[in-house]
Amino acid sequence: MISPALQRLRLDDALEQERRVTVASRASRSLGVAVLGLLGLTFALVAAMPLLLAVAPDTRDRLDEPVAMMALLALLPLGAGGCWLLWRHARTARMAEMLVTDLALITSGLDGWPVHLAWSSLRPNPAPGARTDVELVMARGDSAHHELRFFTAGPGSVESAAVEQRIPLAALTVPHLHFGNGHELGRALLLQLASSATTALRIDSEVFVHLGVHPRTWLPMPWPRRTRRVLYVMAIVPAGLWMWQAAWPAPIWQLVGGTVLALVAGALASVLLFRAAFPWLHAGPWQYMGSHASSEGPASGASRRKGQPRSSAKR
Incomplete structure (x- = not known):
């Protein structure tokens, strides 16, 4: 049964054509x-x-x-x-390379990324009751970065059980020494996941926020993530004000307890403000179908557009 919060949209002809264009990484030497x-x-x-x-x-x-x-x-x-x-x-030094084609993701010299990942091996989330098939998770171990988690067919046969795939997104979202077109690569990767031919994957809204892609128009969307960063910084303001104006000397339990409550209040206020600023981002997960298929639910805003900027990379 489809969850009431699931947003089923349609990929228009421009996006269908764009997904067939190979996007190659460009070295960022500056x-x-x-x-x-x-x-x-x-x-x-x-x-x-x-x-x-x-x-x-x-x-x-x-x-x-x-x-x-x-x-x-x-x-x-x-x-x-x-x-x-x-x-x-x-x-x-050998520069890492990445190719996002309509058949596979091909990389070299990237830690944590698969060397070759065929899109035909994509599978839905096998967990019972799972609401999303593609989502963001925190990295395992001591590293503090996000990873994109989805599922593919296991080795040996396409009918084998689905296995988890995790790829780190740090190389696409922060300044680094490898790529100068990280946003373009992330958008192309997301478009291939959204247009999977094997199954219509449900993509969590946080993936679009993290990669800066509008889930309806597929245009650049940097402001939600920037707004969240500002709100995270503002969340510690109540705790700072409490510690600044607390009476000295104060009991340690009063100082620590008040600081914790102020941090919780600031974090809760940041979450509520973000939801109020971008309520439509919390309507997902998002599921896409090709323009040749019939779509249930509201039609995509992308289907009413006349064109879509194509990748500068050539096949």
Whole structure:
């Protein structure tokens, strides 16, 4: 039985054509050059530190101390070795690549990402009573980032039991050293999941918020995520005000208890404000069907559009 909250929409002809366009990753070298340049400058200053200290007026009288001389001379090979390692890394670093096609997701050199993932192997969530098939989860272990979780057919046969797939989205949503078109890649990945030929997958609203894609028009949607970040920062304001104006000295239980209550109140207020600002985002999950199929429920706003921006990447 379909959940009352399920939003079933239709992919228009423009999106159907766009999903057949291969989207290739573009290397983002600007941030990498900036980081390597900053590290190189640091190591160069370390290597030049003995010379700078030797010509300084207030250190000339101390250069005859053996310990000081050995410490200064040790900085020279340390800084030079750091510069050499950075130069070697810049020459031998292999940029990761990603291809999102209408047949599969192909990657290389990406930790946690599958090398080859065929879209024909996508399967619905096998858990009884599951409301979504594609959702965001927190990373396992000590890393603090989101992962996209969905299910594919197990190895051996397409009829085998569904297995969980998790791919980290940090490389697509934050500045990094690999890709310069992270939003384009994330949108193409989401479009392939939405247009699965094997089954109509139910996609959680948080996936669209995290990737910055409007679930109805498929246009860029950065403001919900930015608004949430601002609200998260504002959530700690009540706790800060409480600690600032609390009477000193105050009992520890009163200080800690008031701070916890203020944090809970701030978090609850942030959640309510976000829901009030974007109520339609909480109507999901979202399920899509091709333009050739009949759609139940409200028609998609995308079906009334005249066109859709296509990917700049060519097949």
